[in-house]
Amino acid sequence: EPEVTQTPSHQVTQMGQEVILRCVPISNHLYFYWYRQILGQKVEFLVSFYNNEISEKSEIFDDQFSVERPDGSNFTLKIRSTKLEDSAMYFCASSAEAEKLFFGSGTQLSVL
Amino acid sequence: GDSVTQMEGPVTLSEEAFLTINCTYTATGYPSLFWYVQYPGEGLQLLLKATKADDKGSNKGFEATYRKETTSFHLEKGSVQVSDSAVYFCALSRNQAGTALIFGKGTTLSVSS
Numbered sequence A: 001e002p003e004v005t006q007t008p009s010h011q012v013t014q015m016g017q018e019v020i021l022r023c024v025p026i027s028n029h030l031y032f033y034w035y036r037q038i039l040g041q042k043v044e045f046l047v048s049f050y051n052n053e054i055s056e057k058s059e060i061f062d063d064q065f066s067v068e069r070p071d072g073s074n075f076t077l078k079i080r081s082t083k084l085e086d087s088a089m090y091f092c093a094s095s096a097e098a099e100k101l102f103f104g105s106g107t108q109l110s111v112l
Numbered sequence B: 001g002d003s004v005t006q007m008e009g010p011v012t013l014s015e016e017a018f019l020t021i022n023c024t025y026t027a028t029g030y031p032s033l034f035w036y037v038q039y040p041g042e043g044l045q046l047l048l049k050a051t052k053a054d055d056k057g058s059n060k061g062f063e064a065t066y067r068k069e070t071t072s073f074h075l076e077k078g079s080v081q082v083s084d085s086a087v088y089f090c091a092l093s094r095n096q097a098g099t100a101l102i103f104g105k106g107t108t109l110s111v112s113s
Helices: none
Strands: A006-007 A012-013 A017-025 A031-037 A043-051 A055-059 A065-069 A075-079 A088-095 A107-110 B002-005 B011-014 B019-021 B022-024 B032-038 B046-052 B058-059 B062-065 B075-077 B086-093 B101-105 B107-112
Touching: A006 A088, A012 B022, A017 A031, A017 A088, A017 A107, A043 A075, A075 A088, A088 B058, B002 B086, B002 B101, B011 B019, B011 B062, B019 B022, B019 B107, B022 B032, B022 B086, B032 B058, B046 B062
Parallel strands: A012 A107, B011 B107
Antiparallel strands: A006 A017, A017 A075, A031 A043, A031 A088, A043 A055, A065 A075, A088 A107, B002 B022, B019 B075, B032 B046, B032 B086, B046 B058, B058 B062, B062 B075, B086 B101, B086 B107
């Protein structure tokens, strides 16, 4: 069964550093998403992406965040200057149609 | 804004016990409702969904009924197994591709033999 792949599974970085989280969505999917979950809190929507542009973003997704689909297979989330409060599990998802999202297993980001 | 509230965990049950995980929502309009499950070390997987009032979603012995009058979508299973141990997330969406799913905090279920 096709799946969404995320790398790395764990990322440790120093505060102020840039990080790039990578995702390979399912190949025929057209909609891509990033979510995050801070330990003990809700899974929060960050951004959705369709047709090479952002279709929706949350208040969390400020100027420090950006997304890109650099080629036909990858979908990346960049955090320009990480803060301690960016520490969370980041989930990528993709879908071919409304609502049926397929999630990756997540990248645990730790900002020290 | 739209939101989902689900019961705090963890929920600890013995095998073959009855499971209920409560979920209520706040939303404008007529959202679709979902239960996702996350097994250890894996991503979230869609367990079941319902798209309109009184619909019942079901999968793998789990059921949930969309109750508009009580704005609820409680997850139930008549007889849990050890393999059901996971984190369960209730979620809603505004029925448009590319828009956000709004999740609850998740409820951890632990089933012992």
